[in-house]
Amino acid sequence: MEENFKVIDNYLMVKMPEEVDHHKSVYISKMADEYIMKEGVGNVVFDFEGTRFMDSSGIGVIIGRYKKISYFGGKVFAINTDTRIKRTLMICGLHKVIEIME
Amino acid sequence: METGQKIENEMRKNTVLQNEMRLSFDAVSVNEAFARIAVAAFVSPLNPTIEEISDIKTAVSEAVTNAIIHGYDEEFLRNSKTNEKNQVYLHCKIIDDVLQVEVQDKGKGIEDIDQAMEPLFTTKPEMDRSGMGFAFMEAFMDDLEVISLPFQGTVVRMKKKLGTISWIRHEE
Numbered sequence: 647m648e649e650n651f652k653v654i655d656n657y658l659m660v661k662m663p664e665e666v667d668h669h670k671s672v673y674i675s676k677m678a679d680e681y682i683m684k685e686g687v688g689n690v691v692f693d694f695e696g697t698r699f700m701d702s703s704g705i706g707v708i709i710g711r712y713k714k715i716s717y718f719g720g721k722v723f724a725i726n727t728d729t730r731i732k733r734t735l736m737i738c739g740l741h742k743v744i745e746i747m748e
Numbered sequence: 749m750e751t752g753q754k755i756e757n758e759m760r761k762n763t764v765l766q767n768e769m770r771l772s773f774d775a776v777s778v779n780e781a782f783a784r785i786a787v788a789a790f791v792s793p794l795n796p797t798i799e800e801i802s803d804i805k806t807a808v809s810e811a812v813t814n815a816i817i818h819g820y821d822e823e824f825l826r827n828s829k830t831n832e833k834n835q836v837y838l839h840c841k842i843i844d845d846v847l848q849v850e851v852q853d854k855g856k857g858i859e860d861i862d863q864a865m866e867p868l869f870t871t872k873p874e875m876d877r878s879g880m881g882f883a884f885m886e887a888f889m890d891d892l893e894v895i896s897l898p899f900q901g902t903v904v905r906m907k908k909k910l911g912t913i914s915w916i917r918h919e920e
Contacts, residue, residue, distance in 0.1 A: 665781060665784075667777075667780045667781065667784075667809050667813065668777055668780055668809075668813040668816070668817065669777035669778055669780050669781065671876065672777070675876050699784075699802070699805060699806070699809075701806050701809040701810055701813070701884065702810060702877075702878045702880040702881050702883075702884050703813065703876075703877075703878075705878040705880055706875075706876040706877050706878040707876060709876070709878055730802060738878070738880060
């Protein structure tokens with residue numbers, strides 16, 4: 647599943663799974679952190695194109711990576727969010743700290 | 749009125765939709781998806797909307813995740829004296845157009861329920877927990893009850909009224 651993580655320029659692209667729950671989140675967080683530390687990427691982009699479900703564990707993944715990356719001056723993006731995912735992110739106020747792009 | 753139509757109307761009047769299921773499974777994270785799908789399947793005869801299914805799946809996911817990572821957390825597992833496998837108990841009921849979901853664990857229990865239910869409060873920030881589990885359950889379901897005592901496990905009871913059944917009923 648390493649093919650879901652790509653480093654392009656200074657961005658870590660993370661392809662989110664169809665269902666983002668606690669079970670999947672543990673793996674996503676661990677891998678993303680490894681890439682952040684190893685490759686020294688400045689920004690993280692979460693791609694929700696294939697995602698149809700997300701619970702609060704997904705929020706935790708994003709916030710966790712945001713804390714790490716913003717410490718180094720980087721930004722976090724959420725792209726290709728569908729209406730529901732976008733609404734969930736906004737209910738939690740994430741639009742104030744990350745950039746959400748449909 | 750035709751006999752067929754009369755019988756149908758009689759049947760509908762006397763039917764109180766009722767269904768119940770119980771499911772228990774190992775308290776491992778891979779079963780979070782299983783629990784979501786099980787409840788979604790159980791409620792599907794009520795023809796819920798996509799939105800309602802999403803809401804229910806999210807709430808179930810939150811409650812089951814809590815049972816697994818908090819109910820049976822490292823501390824509980826360390827101190828646990830039994831060799832029994834830790835299980836999550838799912839109990840769902842449909843009465844008319846209301847779905848009731850109970851998620852129970854026999855784990856460590858909650859010391860301060862009000863504090864636990866505060867948005868953003870979490871006992872496990874190191875695990876990237878957002879502390880929004882109960883907030884999500886409350887947002888996506890119509891009713892939420894939490895019963896818990898330290899060392900006696902936890903029961904999370906949630907209810908949701910599904911919209912479409914009342915539409916069907918009005919045809920009478």
